[in-house]
Amino acid sequence: MNKKINISKHLNTLTNNYLGISKIFIFIMFSLLIVFIFPKTSKFKYEYQKSKPWAYEDLIAPFDFAILKTSKEIELExxxxxxxxxxxxxxxxxxxxxxxxxxxxxxxxxxxxxxxxxxxxxxxxxxxxxxxxxxxxxxxxxxxxxxxxxxxxxxxxxxxxxxxxxxxxxxxxxxxxxxxxxxxxxxxxxxxxxxxxxxxxxxxxxxxxxxxxxxxxxxxxNISITKGMIQNGERIISKGELITNDKYIMLESLKTSFEKQIGETNFNFYAIFFGQLILVFTTMLMFSLFLYFYQKSIFYDNKKIVFILLIIYLMILITNTVIKYNIDYMYIIPVLFVPILIRAFFDSQIALIVHVVMLTIIGLLVPNSFQFVFLQLVSGVIVIISLLDFKHRARFFITVILIYITYCTIYLGLSLINEGSIMNIELSNFLLLAVSASLLLFSQPLIFISEKIFGFVTDLSLIELTDTNNKLLREFASKAPGSFQHSIQVADLAEEAIYHIGGNGLLIRAGALYHDIGKMFMPLYFVENKVMGINPHEELSSIESAKLIISHVTKGIEIAKKNNIPDIVIDFIRTHHGNSVTRFFYAQHVEQYQDISIDEEQEFRYNGPSPFSKETAVLMIVDSLEAATRSLKNPDSVAIDKMVDDIIDKQIEDNQFDNADITLKEINIVKKIIKKKLISIYHLRVEYPH
Incomplete structure (x- = not known):
């Protein structure tokens, strides 16, 4: 026995070490990939804006440099x-x-x-x-x-x-x-x-x-891109001096010359690389800590982490490519793809933090990053708020319009601050922002592709799964009509309960509709499908009956996988009985043989696992209560009230909810709602005269 415990401990240690090492590897790999695409030129240490005072000490030219013409001047030439x-x-x-x-x-x-x-x-x-x-x-x-x-x-x-x-x-x-x-x-x-x-x-x-x-x-x-020279030691701008258009051009010219000169030596190349590595690693560390403390379900799922980091990396790569090609096209970059994709598969909190992490890194790439980052940050928040519900496809079109209005409003405000006049605003950027917003319409096919590649599920997919006219549910209704009706009843009750404690109503409805599909295999052995007067369990021992009842879970998983039901829905099949005991047949066996061993007791237990989310926990509660209510001879309010308390208390005693993120307060709310609904459904009706 001790040998088994030691082997189990070693296996758990090895598993935990592997998971920890794999996560470190994933974060380091993506950090390096991001740093490798960064331009290896030093960033100008001064941040400045046109029409604002120079906030630093007097700036003296550190070397000779040419004054660059503006893009407008070159275009005019x-x-x-x-x-x-x-x-x-x-x-x-x-x-x-x-x-x-x-x-x-x-x-x-x-x-x-x-x-x-x-x-x-x-x-x-x-x-x-x-x-x-x-x-x-x-x-x-x-x-x-x-x-x-x-x-x-x-x-x-x-x-x-x-x-x-x-x-x-x-x-x-x-x-x-x-x-x-x-x-x-x-x-x-x-x-x-x-x-x-x-x-x-x-x-x-x-x-x-x-x-x-x-x-x-x-x-x-032969068009010259320069229009004069600033000599080494010449004063460029004084502290507090207003940055006029001419001063701004001088500062931009110094910045360009500085970044070019700094990147020319190997020493500076490695220094810049190391500096970028520190900043990206720090950002990734903060992100991983956030996931560990506030999003454990994502932190412990490598597939989800890879998906999130991959789309962050791809957007940074697109940003870097556009800036290298032509910095004037910066506003065409569809940065908001990232929060939309994240929100499609996860909650608003993770969508926002991923958006912030991505913009933090992009801020190291883009020139005068405040304006770009602020614009995308505000617009990203609007996206996340407007896409709280993914059930309606038309919402995407409304969101795109809303994003463009936000883009224009924020860009106009920032431009008025920077330029000091509406006449100096770059109107072409409004067109680029319109293109960027329009590109977000392609997020729907991207969501679909991500679903197929990573096996994620969106609300739209769940709506399709909950269609009772789909092939699998029609087969379920045909082969096990009693179980199908029970599943529909459980779906209605569970959706109502989860609504009041905060959870995914569509997910629990889908889980409820499929949780008993394993009963299509030998349906007559389940009480809700029994033909009047026939009990096939009479020919079986209590252990055989228990095994057959327990098998509906494994059969259900097999059927679901064969029909490409997503894992997140199959989890409801796995967990809706947890590792509980088939009480009726267990009691029958105890009554027949009196003393039984622990190994014998395991014959009557489901394989589990026990529920590990709020939704799977609520489904276990509702499934047990709905089935038990059907067996009540006099389902009045007192009987239903006592039955609900007894079953839930027994499940708590049996530690079925230990791994689920559900509180006792939430369980009590579920109790009240289910009691009320069951009483309204199964209460004794007045017998009317014929």
């Missing part, structure tokens, strides 16, 4: 280049000869000029006109240029670009007008000749698209 960009053209010297040849060909095919001498004179006259037109040149501008906005072009000759006024050339329209206004002295059929000239006109000043593109790119690439 780009726009100016686009506006003033000159296209490159080349002259096609063959065009003039082609036009002359085409004119001659058309003239020869005409029957109007039979006089050869006149024809010769006409050709000579026309060639002079063509020479005159093409000496000036015919140009046709590309669609993205217009004569109104373009005054000059480049004409390339021998690889040298010469600036030419656009009016130095003729357009096709101008050339046609010029020909129409000509007055021929010695040419007959002048209008016909003019027509032939006009229809053969083509441009000889042709766009060089490659040179134009290269010229444009060269101008764009």
């Amino acid at each position: 780009k726009f100016d280049i686009i506006k003033k960009n000159k296209p490159y053209f080349v002259e096609d010297i063959k065009t003039k000869d082609i036009v002359k040849q085409n004119f001659l060909k058309d003239l020869n095919s005409s029957a109007l000029m039979k006089d050869s001498q006149h024809k010769k004179e006409t050709i000579e006259e026309v060639n002079k006109i063509i020479d005159s037109i093409y000496s000036k040149g015919i140009i046709q501008l590309p669609k993205n240029f217009s004569e109104k906005s373009l005054n000059e072009v480049y004409l390339v000759n021998n690889n040298i670009a010469h600036t030419k006024l656009i009016h130095d050339f003729l357009s096709i329209a101008n050339a046609k007008s010029f020909i129409d206004n000509l007055k021929f002295k010695n040419i007959k059929n002048a209008s016909y000749v003019k027509k032939l000239i006009i229809q053969n006109l083509i441009q000889n000043i042709v766009l060089d698209s490659i040179a134009t593109k290269n010229g444009f790119n060269s101008l764009m690439n």
Whole structure:
């Protein structure tokens, strides 16, 4: 016996050590993964905002650095280049000869000029006109240029670009007008000749698209991102001085130069890495302690911890990627995915703390983190409050609208404080916030995917499980109608009881509907399914009967797993009898054999475990009471009251609720509610005359 106890102790010690080591490993692994994606540049030690006074001592430039242009200034320069960009053209010297040849060909095919001498004179006259037109040149501008906005072009000759006024050339329209206004002295059929000239006109000043593109790119690439220098030792800003737009640009330029220089040495790289590691480890330690003291069910479940840390990591990774790509897109990051996903599977408390932990780490990444973190923190609280109930899918759409309104309100307030004027607010950020809010609509499919991968259950899944028209419950109703009706009654009573002591009503309803599905196996051996006058237990010993009754738990677990019922619902099947004794058959056996051993007593006990949550504890109470009430011969209020007290007291004596987070006060509340409901259901009715 002592050997068995020692082996059991060793096994428990090994199990506890394994669980402890695995948790440490999980937290360290995710902390390292987060630190590895952090940029290894030191953060500027000063926090500042535009239109606010400088809160530190006088700031002196520690080295020479360039003053950076703002993104607006660079964009204006780009726009100016686009506006003033000159296209490159080349002259096609063959065009003039082609036009002359085409004119001659058309003239020869005409029957109007039979006089050869006149024809010769006409050709000579026309060639002079063509020479005159093409000496000036015919140009046709590309669609993205217009004569109104373009005054000059480049004409390339021998690889040298010469600036030419656009009016130095003729357009096709101008050339046609010029020909129409000509007055021929010695040419007959002048209008016909003019027509032939006009229809053969083509441009000889042709766009060089490659040179134009290269010229444009060269101008764009040559835009300077700086606009001046600050010398080492020069005063940048004094203590208490207001941070104007110019001072703000200087501070931002110093910050950029500082972070670039600090990250260039290996010594600084390792120092920064170690500093980031300390901060992330500290945050993770605080989070793990919170879970240990306030969310033990999550702390002791590695799958839940991995899920939470994984989505935190993925959101930090997305944030870092967006900031690296373009910091201006910072507000498009859908940070609120995290509290929505956490709230879908856990309670509001854990959703809030996870949101705070994630924002604490993201605050180390984003520039001027206060504005971003404050915006996301307030919006996250709104999300958690608005999604207290996941039963209705339409609530997601309402929540998205509410989030966008919150985003806009908070961003407007912060911008007015920072900019000092509504005219200086970046309106494009409102569009980015709208995109960010809209992306949250994809949280529904993400919740579904997370359910399937991690085996979690949401309220929407529980609603589907409680549909009595689903295949498994219909089979249950068909094979064991009495047990099915008992389960429905238990579901109603349990949901009412849990509502008053604070718990998941949908979860306990689902658990109640499935807790007895094992009775589909040999249903006639259970009293509620018995056919009148037939008792199959008469042919069995009390031990055999007890084993058969106990087997409905293991059979129920098998059926539930086969039908992909979630573990959280299967827990109700496992625990609804705890490790209690099948009292009727146990009493029968004692009456028959008087003294029985401890090993014999175990034959009459359920395998357990006993309830380990408020919901499973309430289901055990309600299941026992509802079944016992049916057996009362005179179910008046006194009998029901005594029966409820006796059964619950016996369960407490039997230590069935020791592992459940339910208090005696809550058990007493459940007692009162169940008594009231049972009396209203099973009270003796007045017999009416026929």
